[in-house]
Amino acid sequence: MEIERLITFLESSPTVRLLRADQVAFVVCFLRRTLKLTSEDSAISLSHEELQHQLSVFQEELRDDGYDVFSGSPDRYLREWSDAGWLRRFLPAEASSPHYQLTRYAEDAIGFLENSISRESRMVGTESRLRLVIDTLSDLVRGSSSDRDLRLQTLLNQRDDLNRQIDAIRGGAEIETYHPAQVRERFHTAVDLLKTLQGDFRAVEDRFEEIAREVTRGALDVDRGRGDILSGALDAEDLVKQQDEGVSFDAFVAFLFSPQAQARLRETINEVTRLEAIADQRGAIDHVRAMVPSLLAEAENVLRQTGRLSQTLRRLLDSQSTSHRKRTADVLQDIRTLAARLKQSTSQTETPVPSEIGLQVDTSLGVSSPFARPFWAPAAVFDVSVETNEIDWETAKRQARKLSGLKRLQWDRMRELVHQVTDLQTNIKLSELLEHRPPKVGVIELVGWMQIAHEDGHEIDAEATEQVTVTTDDPLTGTSNTVHIRIPLVTFSKLHQPENETVRKGKPR
Structure with missing residues (x-):
């Protein structure tokens, strides 16, 4: 990796800022315990009141254990962690108070510490990872090839191999099983992949949230119509779904939300957790047992994010429609008021009602039909001389490093x-x-x-x-x-x- 890019990342990344924080151990411990999904009763997001209560309890536990840290108010720390990019604060559509969930930066920091600590307390396995790489590459070759003969030959080889194993078992041959070390190695590999998968959902959520912000900013532009706003939002959403992350997420949701797939996965998990070789791995077993509800919760959270995008669109469009309706209602009310005054004045003075009463309509606004076909007109030609502008990349790098090196003032302290x-x-x-x-x-x-x-x-x-x-x-x-x-x-x-x-x-x- 380039030195400039590495320096910029280390100086500006919220993940690195969390790992360098003075009280990183206590911050990570609290965030992991409250917002990391480790059991079926856990939640990936909590309301402000619930998280504030959890932090108050955590502060009391630290004081009882003799730690002189976190002496401020819980609101202060929640605000600071949100400003630092470790917590994401949002307002769900069905809630009246803000909620919090971990950002991808906090997920990366927690995952890094979990992997580093777990490596010191368990075996370093290589055989299962090598087999996983080989199986993945083999599946890649099979799945990407459209050669009918190659696919048929692969299936025949798999059938022959299965027939040999079936004949051997029927003939009384000894069944080969994994060594307990191989069982533990494969189990920890699966747990590591599961933790990585749970943290990757934040990137998908951030992308949809970015689209919602772009839509909101576009709505503030008075020159853009509702059609332009809607078209831009739908194009951006379609672009996300067409990207690799979106295609993979759609396939993931289609598989996981299938009742048959859930039933098979739960049955497999129950069989795995009963293995004697991993009976002492209580923490990892609990994590695997919560695999299905946790993945469903993560997927539903991403889907809610897309739902919030649709709600943002509806609010923007409804707000503009409401303003037009309100303006029309005000004009009609003015007409009624003027008519009532005219009727009252004519009745009191016994003067006849004017024979000519009408409205003055502003016709300066052009009205055009969307089906109208204008005559062809040649495109305007602009005679613009091209000027060459050379960029001093060294100066730009130095200025970028200065910008990334700016530090925030700690107003509270x-x-x-x-x-x-x-x-x-x-x-x-x-x-x-x-x-x-x-x-x-x-x-x-x-x-x-x-x-x-x-x-x-x-x-x-x-x-x-x-x-x-x-x-x-x-x-x-x-x-x-x-x-x-x-x-x-x-x-x-x-x-x-x-x-x-x-x-x-x-x-x-």
């Missing part, structure tokens, strides 16, 4: 520091505060401190100034630069600390 320091002393200058917490993001962090002082009512004296020192790291050269900046005198005071200790997120202006 910054406000908590102000609260903690002002509890110890009444007033503190910004330069003194930076001694407790030197800038980690760069010069932009000074703007963040001044933004907090402005929003929370602390003192900012534009007439007086003070000088602060900031050390910045250059990601391109790997060197550190020290700059001296003169800023307005900012004083944080305990008297101006907001009474509500709930941390608010601010944005620099």
